[in-house]
Amino acid sequence: MSDGSEILLSIRDLRVEFATEQGVVRAVDGVSFDVHAGETVGLVGESGCGKTVTGLSILRLVPCPPGRIAAGQIEFRGQDLLQLDTRQMRDIRGSRISMIFQEPMTALNPVFTIGNQMVDVLRDHEKMTRRQARTAAIEMLDKVGIPDPAVRIDEYPHQLSGGMRQRVMIAMALSCGPELLIADEPTTALDVTTQAQVLDQIVSLQEEFQMAVILITHDLGVVAEVCSRAIVMYCGSVVENGSIEPLFEQPRHPYTAGLLNSIPRIRDDRLGKLPVIEGMVPDLLQLPAGCRFADRCGRAGAICIESRPQLNDGAGGQTAVACFNPIDVQQ
Amino acid sequence: MEILQYSVRKLIAGIPLVLGVTFISFLLMVYFGPDKTYELLGKNPTPEQIEEVRRELGYDQPFLTRYALYVQEIATLNFGSSESSGELVSSLLARTIPVSIALITPGFVLGNLLGVLFALIAAYHRGSWADKFIMGASAVGMSISFLIAIIAFQIIFSSNFGLGLFPVRGWNVHSFGDYLSYVTVPTLATVFVALGYNTRFYRAVIVEEMTRDHVRTAKAFGTPPARLFYKNILKNSMIPIITRVVFSIPFVVISGSLLIESYFGIPGVGKVTFDAITSGDQPVLKAVVGLTAALFVLAQLLTDILYRAVDPRVSLT
Amino acid sequence: MSNGVADLTANGSELDSSVFGDSLWGKAFLKFRRDRAGMWSLAVVTAYALIALGVWTGVWGTSWADVSGAKWAPISAEHWLGTNIIGQDIFERAVFSTKTAFEVGLVVAVLATVLGAVLGAMAGFFSGSWIDEIIIWLMGVLDSIPFYLLVAAIAFSLEGNPYAMHIAMISTFWIGTSRLVRGEVIKLKSLDFVEAARATGVNQLTIIFRHILPNTFHILLVQATITFVAAIKSEVILSFLGIGVQDGISWGLMIAESTFEVLAGFFNNFLAASVLMFGLVMAFNMFSDALQDALDPRTVSG
Secondary structure, eight states, X not given: OOTTSOEEEEEEEEEEEEEETTEEEEEEEEEEEEEETTOEEEEEOOTTSSHHHHHHHHTTOSOTTTEEEEEEEEEETTEEGGGSOHHHHHHHBTTXXXXXXXXXXXXXXXXXXXXXXXHHHHHHHSOOOHHHHHHXXXXXXXXXXXXXXXXXXXXXXXXXXXXXXXXXXXXXXXXXXXXXXXXXXXXXXXXXXXXXXXXXXXXXXXXXXXXXXXXXXXXXHHHHHHOSEEEEEETTEEEXXXXXHHHHHSOOSHHHXXXXXXXXXXXXXXXXXXXXXXXXXXXXXSOOSSOTTGGGOTTOOHHHHHSOOOOOOOXXXXXXXXXXXXXXXXX | OHHHHHHHHHHHHTHHHHHHHHHHHIIIIIISSOOOTTTSSOSSOOHHHHHHHHHHHTTTSOHHHHXXXXXXXXXXXXXXXXXXXXOBHHHHHHHHHHHHHHHHHHHHHHHHHHHHHHHHHHHHTTTSHHHHHHHHHHHHHHTSOHHHHHHHHIIIIISTTTTOOSOSSOOOOSSHHHHHHHXXXXXXXXHHHHHHXXXXXXXXXXXXXXXXXXXXXXXXXXXXXXXXXXXXXXXXXHHHHHHHHHHHHHHIIIIIHHHHHHHHTOOSHHHHHHHHHHHTOHHHHHHHHHHHHHHHHHHHHHHHXXXXXXXXXXXXX | OOSTTTTTTTOHHHHHHHHHOTTHHHHHHHHHHHOHHHHHHHHHHHHHHHHHHHHHTTSSXXXXXXXXXXXXXXXXXXXXXXXXXTSBBHHHHHHHHHHHHHHHHHHHHHHHHHHHHHHHHHHHHXXXXXXXXXXXXXXXXXXXXXXXXXXXXXXXXXXXXXXXXHHHHHHHHHHHHHHHHHHHHHHHTTSHHHHHHHHTTOOHHHIIIIIIGGGGHHHHHHHHHHHHHHHHHHHHHHHHHTSSOOSSOOHHHHHHHHHHHHHTTOOHHHHHHHHHHHHHHHHHHHHHHHHHHHHOHHHHHO
């Protein structure tokens, strides 16, 4: 972990519940982690593991109903976001913490120009005249690599390509100089070449703006490329949390190891024989009492069925892991 | 000019529709409509007299010739005089259409405005008791027949057994005060009946918009609720709302006023039309049918132009 | 579709399950059973249906036309809801009208839905062709004639035919169903099993009616309930206008009759018909909503 630097965001025992027709589902169940100022953290897991809900919880955007943040604290610079009133929360959204979403095609309001939307955001959070805000918006569009920003600013979202729209989202998200950017699968919906460009853009802007980034993704390759630390989630809780190198070189949680094994490698000649993790993600309505990965895990013992492992501290350069029987680090 | 070109194209494209409407009205109201031969004849007519009258009425002409004549009369606005009253059709319509519009407008406007208002309350408090109450009341309102609502409101507000506040029936309007006293009960009944349907429809539209991605984006950027409502929800709901409002105008003017006018004995265009059907008054029918079809094509054009005004993705091509 | 083309022509119902997942109807049934409002409304509709069945088989409601009391007799043991202006028993008339309502509702709902399904499926399957164009044109034309005018015109052109009202309603109520079915069929016709059937040279009409239409049944069911309600509500207004039920008695005729009575302070006729009609329409609306919820594929699979 990036020791020494200041803790920006600290999530403790977060629990988010969704009311469904079959009963209450705990989409996020006891998640804790810290984000330090200026670092890039990957929040990784399969779809449905609670990573997006965790991201939405930080800005209190979990759709309610049916969702509800049932317990926990989300401290941002020592202030619990869950205790703020809606007005204070609004001042933080888009200004000190920004978020960009997976679907650039639908994330912008289709009936207003991008300039109109960017000016609104700027004027909500900064003391600016309409003209100043417009100039600032054009500057931001230029920074994210939009050609002809002074022309493009008066276009509607449908006139832009997917990659362009995601850049506009990034420009909007960074326009007020946030300390934390939450990027929820920002490149998943884009084609491969655009993905790389947008990702590079986020990295270079992160350095320029000195902000922390939480990158929510299912793509371990992306994490390895841009993050300094990764948090692996499974079934609503964190199973492993550590710096990229130990996590990728010597994963300790069997689930992380399984995930890493299932990434295709070009060097590997035996294409088509990718190892997969056997079994199915358990039904969130009928979670086992013990470790949620137990019935898919080759290393599970009696204790794994009976009780739930807690995330340990991960001292000595090792990753923190929630496992009774972690994979031993090879000496 | 884009809009003008588009309008011309659209009006030309509306011709098949107008032809269809005139064809069906011709078929039902003229070809299979009331046979007026014997009305115009004295007692015990001779076959020659019958022949003579039928020729005058054009009944001996082939189907297509009669239809072509019918369309020609509509196209040239040559309606002539009402067969039952002898009044010029143009002056008949000029007299009755304003009455219908004055009668129906308050209920139409209030029914839609209140519908949107209740829908907003319900949608914003989705799942709460307020939502359940509003939607429950809508379901009840939707299950009450228009006629029953009219009678009930008449009993409650106009009759001696109720409050007796307003005239029981008729339309004797000479001042704004008269207008208010005659229009109130019909308006209450119209609003009551329209509200259930409107609220349900608008709630569905608004809920759909509220769950869109761009609304979440706006929230994530700290957009204040008033602007979120106006820019993200209302502006994006305008297409279904415009469609519903504009397309109901032609019907509200004729159909919607028909029942109210018949029940309260108000001399509007709905009642005139209904009487024309029952008596087979061709000139009046021709005018009304032509007018509705034209209104419908205009409504289509109007909605398209309004779509363009509210949604930049719509192009007028 | 792993079972290939061989059994494509064999059995339509096997195909339905492969398109929608094995238990759409099963799941919908379970979901409906859990819906308390839906179950209650179904019970009320069933009760009305039994009343109508009793009238139809001659068990009760037989003396609706008899003059059995004085003018406007009050509520008594003999006349549960009093009598009308010529001394007929209002209770008997209201009960008999239940049968009229079901008759109008069922005839119109079934025929309009069938017509809408057939025309909608044709338009959807041949979308873009002249068949589609004509059907769309017809829908647009009928849509742009005010409903009551069209009904009045049909009623008068059929000159006292007792089914003029039914015909008029059917000729407009099919349109909504037809539009929905058309859209659904356009979606369905690009699915594998239809392509496969086409490739093997199955007759087009067979494809439409054996393979595609059965898969729109959930839409048709909901539309039929909506049409049923629309028919009952229209009957009341048409009967008041004098172009509705021609012989027999209906809630609409009772209400039309009562328009003079209420101003004289006699409300039994009006209330009896209104309350009975409200109960059936409300229950049917709720039933229709519950059915729609249960059959919505988005919520079934979720």
